Every structure is written in C-alpha cells, then in structure tokens.
Amino acid sequence: MEHSEYQELLASHALDALDARDAQALRAHLATCAECSREFDELSDAAALLAHEAEPVAPSDDVRRRIMRDIRSQPRSADEAPVMPLSQGLSAAWPNVWRLAAVFAFVALLLGIVVLWRRDTLSRRQIAELARQLDRQQRELQVERDNVARQTEALALLNSPDAKKFALAGTTTAQAARATFVYDEKSRNGVLLIEGLPATPADKAYEVWFIPKGLAPIPGRTFTVNNNGRALVSDSLPAAAGSAAVVAITLEPKSGSAAPTGAIYLASPAS
Amino acid sequence: MQAEPSQIADDDLLQAVSRGDESALAALYDRYRLILFGLILRILHDRHEAEDVLQEAFLQVWRRANDFDPARGRAFTWLVTIARSRALDRLRMLGSRSRFIDADEQAGSDEVLDTARELVRSETGEIVRRALRELPDEQRRTLLLAYFEGLTQAEIAERLGHPLGTVKTRMRSGLIKLRELLRDRSRDLA
Numbered sequence: 001m002e003h004s005e006y007q008e009l010l011a012s013h014a015l016d017a018l019d020a021r022d023a024q025a026l027r028a029h030l031a032t033c034a035e036c037s038r039e040f041d042e043l044s045d046a047a048a049l050l051a052h053e054a055e056p057v058a059p060s061d062d063v064r065r066r067i068m069r070d071i072r073s074q075p076r077s078a079d080e081a082p083v084m085p086l087s088q089g090l091s092a093a094w095p096n097v098w099r100l101a102a103v104f105a106f107v108a109l110l111l112g113i114v115v116l117w118r119r120d121t122l123s124r125r126q127i128a129e130l131a132r133q134l135d136r137q138q139r140e141l142q143v144e145r146d147n148v149a150r151q152t153e154a155l156a157l158l159n160s161p162d163a164k165k166f167a168l169a170g171t172t173t174a175q176a177a178r179a180t181f182v183y184d185e186k187s188r189n190g191v192l193l194i195e196g197l198p199a200t201p202a203d204k205a206y207e208v209w210f211i212p213k214g215l216a217p218i219p220g221r222t223f224t225v226n227n228n229g230r231a232l233v234s235d236s237l238p239a240a241a242g243s244a245a246v247v248a249i250t251l252e253p254k255s256g257s258a259a260p261t262g263a264i265y266l267a268s269p270a271s
Numbered sequence: 272m273q274a275e276p277s278q279i280a281d282d283d284l285l286q287a288v289s290r291g292d293e294s295a296l297a298a299l300y301d302r303y304r305l306i307l308f309g310l311i312l313r314i315l316h317d318r319h320e321a322e323d324v325l326q327e328a329f330l331q332v333w334r335r336a337n338d339f340d341p342a343r344g345r346a347f348t349w350l351v352t353i354a355r356s357r358a359l360d361r362l363r364m365l366g367s368r369s370r371f372i373d374a375d376e377q378a379g380s381d382e383v384l385d386t387a388r389e390l391v392r393s394e395t396g397e398i399v400r401r402a403l404r405e406l407p408d409e410q411r412r413t414l415l416l417a418y419f420e421g422l423t424q425a426e427i428a429e430r431l432g433h434p435l436g437t438v439k440t441r442m443r444s445g446l447i448k449l450r451e452l453l454r455d456r457s458r459d460l461a
Contacts, residue, residue, distance in 0.1 A: 046453055
C-alpha cells in the first residue's frame with residue numbers, strides 16, 4: 001500500500017472499524033510515518049468525543065468504593081518493571097558486587113534503549129521532513145518541465161520555414177514592455193514571447209487579443225508574468241482574425257474578459 | 272496536592288496516578304464517571320455489566336497511567352478509549368449483539384431520570400451533539416454504528432445493505448467533518 005492509501009484508512013482505524021489485516025498493516029505504517037501518526041492522533045481525539053453522544057448516567061456509589069478498595073491490592077505499571085524480579089533473583093545466588101554490576105549493566109542497557117529510541121523518533125521526523133521536501137521539489141520540477149516543453153515548442157516554431165513574426169511595443173502604460181509574436185502561417189499556431197511587463201496583481205491576469213481590421217477584438221489566452229516580468233504564451237491565431245490582425249495585451253480580471261475592459265499594455269502596429 | 276481537584280488538568284491528574292496518588296484517581300473518577308458510565312451502558316445495555324466494566328476500566332487506568340503520552344492526544348481520549356474497548360470486549364464476550372436494543376427505545380422510559388439526565392448533560396456534550404447533527408444522516412449513522420456497536424466497515428455495509436466503498440467514504444468524510452466542526456469550537460471543549 002502507498003502512503004495515500006494508508007491515509008484513507010486513518011479515520012476508520014480511529015474508530016477501530018478496520019478488519020484485522022488492514023489494521024495490522026496500518027499499525028506498521030504508523031510506526032514509521034510521522035505525518036500519518038499525527039493525523040491518526042487527531043482523528044482519535046475527534047472519535048473519542050463521540051462518547052458525548054451517549055446520555056451521561058450515574059453509576060451506583062458502590063463502584064467508586066470497589067475501585068478504591070481494589071487499587072490498594074493492585075500493582076501499578078511502575079511496579080511492574082522487570083528490575084525488581086531481576087535483582088531479587090540475583091540476590092540469592094550472586095555476591096553483592098556482581099549484583100551491583102548486573103544492575104549497572106541493566107541500567108546502561110535501558111539508557112541505551114532510550115537514546116536509540118529518541119534517535120529513532122528524531123530520524124523518523126527527519127525522514128518525514130525530507131519526504132515533504134522531495135515532494136515539493138518534484139512539483140517544482142514538473143513546473144520547470146512544462147516550461148521547458150513550451151520553450152522547445154516555441155523554438156521549433158521559430159525554426160519553421162513558414163514562421164512569421166512581428167513585434168509588439170509597450171504602450172504609455174508599460175513603456176519598458178516588449179514582445180514578439182511568432183506564428184506558423186499554415187497551422188496558425190503561435191507563441192508570444194513577452195518581457196518587461198509589470199507584475200500581475202493578485203486578482204488580475206493579462207489577456208491576449210486579436211483584432212481584425214475594423215472588427216471587434218477576439219479574446220486569446222490569459223496569463224501572468226514571472227518575477228522578471230517575462231511570459232511565454234502559446235496561442236493560435238483565430239481563423240477569423242485573418243493575417244492582418246493587430247495583437248494586443250490588456251490587464252483584465254483574473255478569469256478573463258469577453259471584450260477588453262482594462263488598459264492596453266502591449267500592441268503590434270496596425271498594418 | 273494544594274489545588275482543588277476540580278481545577279487540576281487531566282494530564283496532571285494522570286501523571287499523579289502514575290506516581291501512585293489514589294486521590295488523583297478518585298478525582299478522575301468523579302470527573303468522568305457520568306460520561307464513561309453512559310458510554311459503557313450505551314454499548315452494553317445492562318447496568319450490572321456496565322458497572323463491572325467501569326470498575327475494570329479504572330483499575331486499568333490505575334495500572335497503566337504510565338502509558339499515557341500527553342504529546343499524542345488528550346487524556347480524555349485515553350480514558351474513553353480504555354472504557355470503550357473494555358465495554359466492546361465485554362459485549363463480544365457476552366455475544367449480546369443479537370439482543371441489541373435501539374438507544375431511542377431505551378431512552379425516555381423514566382421522566383424523573385430524564386430530568387436528571389438533562390441536568391448532567393455537559394456543555395461539551397452539547398457542542399459535540401450539535402456538531403453531529405450537522406453531519407448528513409448516513410455519515411452520522413455510520414459513525415455511531417462503528418463507535419457504539421464496535422462494527423467493522425464490512426459489518427456496517429452488511430447491516431445497512433450498502434456497498435463497502437460507500438461505507439468507507441462515509442466513515443472517513445464523517446469523522447473528518449466532525450474533526451473540522453470541533454476544531455472550530457475547540458476552545459470551548461473541555
């Protein structure tokens with residue numbers, strides 16, 4: 001089973017409702033997974049509160065008396081530690097010095113176990129932390145891979161014999177911005193290489209527009225820029241845009257607009 | 272002990288029990304006997320058996336207080352878990368599932384008792400019951416069957432005639448939802 005499958009069993013285990021085989025497998029996993037172990041403890045706290053669903057009822061006073069009587073004749077867990085029988089057993093057969101040495105060795109062993117146990121707990125935590133880091137890095141790597149794939153696509157397009165390209169210039173709103181639109185005349189697939197745009201506000205997105213001469217703008221992709229104000233946007237040139245369209249970029253609400261509402265940041269010169 | 276027993280935290284009481292402090296055990300008993308006995312009785316439906324199990328449970332608390340680890344959960348959880356598993360063990364031993372009586376039938380039999388029950392209904396209990404009522408019926412039913420009857424997922428699926436996968440999902444969503452509801456109100460919980 002995988003970590004995620006174990007996670008799905010945690011709630012049922014907190015209610016003690018797994019069959020014996022699943023319960024055993026999960027217990028083994030809990031011993032090595034700090035994340036699941038923590039979640040299990042939380043779910044157990046929630047499960048225990050279900051006891052409140054039962055009506056509170058008073059037991060007879062006799063129960064309290066019986067308990068208090070019984071505990072006087074019952075050993076507690078501290079008294080059940082094996083140190084006592086060991087030293088008692090040794091006392092008859094071994095001289096004092098050996099007995100002392102045996103007790104000393106036993107204490108040393110206990111200390112060793114405690115040290116190992118603490119180290120084990122520590123390394124389990126470290127492993128869980130490393131696993132989280134690895135997971136994060138893998139996600140970042142995936143994003144990088146996607147970027148590389150798009151850049152490869154863009155490069156292929158740039159090398160295509162049918163590639164056409166034209167430049168977009170920053171408007172007065174974003175004078176530092178510039179962009180190149182490259183597209184394949186046959187497939188109409190295109191790519192926009194953009195730089196120098198201001199950072200995208202959290203609730204906004206930039207939107208690409210194709211504006212055929214004398215007609216309403218056709219919406220293209222929405223995108224955001226990276227920390228350096230750059231973006232690489234793949235989009236295909238709508239057939240309705242013909243080949244003499246102006247390409248422009250505006251700032252719009254995050255979900256994009258059907259018709260431009262915000263300021264124009266970049267535009268290609270009208271042909 | 273200088274402070275009034277009612278003001279000492281559960282964790283500290285359990286720690287005192289592990290050192291052999293009898294008055295700490297008595298204080299824990301006085302604090303939780305109503306809810307623990309109610310829980311055991313709800314599982315066993317027999318006062319005599321339930322009192323016996325309550326006694327056993329507190330003897331276990333006395334012997335095993337050392338095992339309680341405050342870092343891993345609440346003292347309340349530890350106590351309730353002992354009482355519930357003892358009660359379910361007894362239920363299995365008695366083989367009394369067949370004579371299970373629905374809790375709704377059992378309640379409401381005695382008006383004087385009911386009034387007394389109302390008085391001892393704790394605030395925490397009210398918060399939990401309210402949270403439970405916010406769950407969809409089927410999720411709540413699944414949780415209660417597992418909790419009070421000790422049924423496994425497969426047994427619940429069989430009892431209700433629902434697919435096992437559905438029962439698993441309801442159990443998981445129900446408990447997670449309950450945890451969220453209670454987390455929002457956790458400051459109010461004892």
